[in-house]
Amino acid sequence: MTDRHTSSGPQLTRGKRLLLLTSRLWAWVFLGLMIAFFIITVPIFSGATFFSVRNSQNILVAITPVLLLGLGQTFVIISAGIDLSVGWVMSLASVVSAHAIRATFAWGFPLPLAVFSGFLAAVAASAVVGGINGTIIARLKVPAFIVTLGSSFIVRGVGLLLSENTTVIGLPNGMRDYGNESLFYWVRGEGGGFYFLERPDVTGELLRGMDRILAWPVVITAIVVLICMFLLHKTQFGRHTYAIGGNMQAALRTGIPVERHITKLYMLSSVTAGIAGFLSTLRFNAGSAVIGDPLLLSSIAAVIIGGVSLFGGAGSIVGTIIGALIIAVLTTGLVMLGVQAFVQFIVVGVVVILAVLIDQSRDLVLGRGRSRGGA
């Protein structure tokens, strides 16, 4: 699976670390240039403003599912694996959490508690899938590609079976607020102001001018991001992940419990996807057995744009965030520019490849090839 003998992040010399930092900044520069491009062109071509509070919040909400799927995937790909089941795990979790919320609410739970049990159900269901994936990959040595591809069919079938004609509806009134309301509110114009937690009771023009700042899905995703950053960059868990992806044999020789660690990685990947499914249930007020299907490719694209090497051993959480942002900024920007749909597809493809090319420059700078067995 991995036969590269290059050293990974922590063992780099000071000079190389500096180069690595520079090339990492490239992703930021790329994102910055793209935002600047839209800030300039959108007003010229459509008379609207791209750089607004509401637009930034729309983009943050839009990246949450792609980012959550990408977070777990980042760990897995750094370990030189791949998890193709995340989209369907998200769908399964969406259905399971909807059932849990509906059942516990009908059972007499207060709404916040019912929503929380939906969260627990989503996490539990996805952890089971991840545990099975990981165990087969780690202990039975079946390639991750095959295992997760196979399990995605199983998960998809189970999700559809558990759903009611693909969607679970009849969820409690008010649940929608958990997926669409926010931490802060800013009401523009006269009689407006800044509000914390409590949604201001406004109507008409004031309601139109109300911005939701840090919607709950964004807050929850941010918490998951922080946990993942801590795990990957500050703990032994993270160091082992890089080590396994960098050189599996060396990792085994140094006494890292590789099998157990790989199982945990696939559980983590499933669970972040499960949280995405839970959030989608809250946002769209229904559990959907197909909600995650189209997200697999976007999430992998985000991870790769963000600089995670498909051959393992390199990558960061911040990179994945930038990757997800690049995709989302592009979608919003192109729609606001009024670019025709088919042209949008072409532009997205070109930008994704361009972003990865720029990222590759890091490998050129560091003198390590991506070819297998290089260095």
Added chain:
Amino acid sequence: MRKASLLSIALAASTLALTAGAGFAQDDDTIRIGFLPGVVDPFYQVMQLGVEQAAEDLGVEVVTQIPPTWGVEAQTPLLDALIARGDLDYIITAPVEKDQMITPLQHAVDAGIKIITVDTFLGDGDYANGPVHFPVSYIGSDNVEGGRISARGLAAAIGGKGKVYINSTNPNVSSVQGREQGFIEVMKAEFPDITVLGPDYNLDDQNTAQQQTAAIIEQNQDLAGVFGTNVFSAGGAGNAVVNAGLGGVVQVVAYDATKEAIELMGNGVVSLVLAQKPFDMGYLAVQFAVADDAGVTSLPRRVETGFAIIDKDNVSDPEYARFIYQTP
């Protein structure tokens, strides 16, 4: 009409050891119909209820096969399996592709099975004068017409002027293509004061539908309406509308009256729902089969089952509520 081919007699004889004598004796007087819809979804499930109801009322037997996904690759093997049974007289099907499914369905005709298409058609849908003649009839509601009806419904709701936006699923699916086409056609021809934006394609991702619609609202503060070409798109688009404080101001039309769409309307996310009549399609198709079998020769080659527009005011009226797709 009840001509059992030599092959089916041979098959029946060879499996006589396995089948009860009674079942074999029944073969000659019961009409057997295969039902092969497009995919698992509430629309076809209601159609199946229509088929089963008619089968019960008219005393015919129905065998149902449902493809798990939409596509020629998924539908053809199930069709072949139905043909291979050798005991079917009719197949009621919604071909998933108007050209690619011609040959596989021709095989059924060659095996002595008559075809009735529901919801979707083969060729141009004109079995009397068009390129495809072999099906008995097409019973359905044209997607282009559905797009036209949606356009008129939305135009009425927004007072005949303003900007409307189309959010669609995929550019290569003929059903939603037809809906877009009919919608744009009517807006251009009948409502000169309405500007159509889009379509944008969310690629079946509800999150993207919400993001795209939010961007359109940012660009066009005066947006008046949105046409979601299926429930999924309308749900995502409606979320963006509500979150921008425009619930009830920007009208959102959803195609297909699933229970989910009706619930979205109850929550104020969607304002108009376009209902097709899948129960009618299923029921009528079985009736047509029975009539054809009895020798009726004047069956129409094309039947339009029409639409109903459901909104907040008429949703509790039984005249309209009966068009909501009531699945078990």
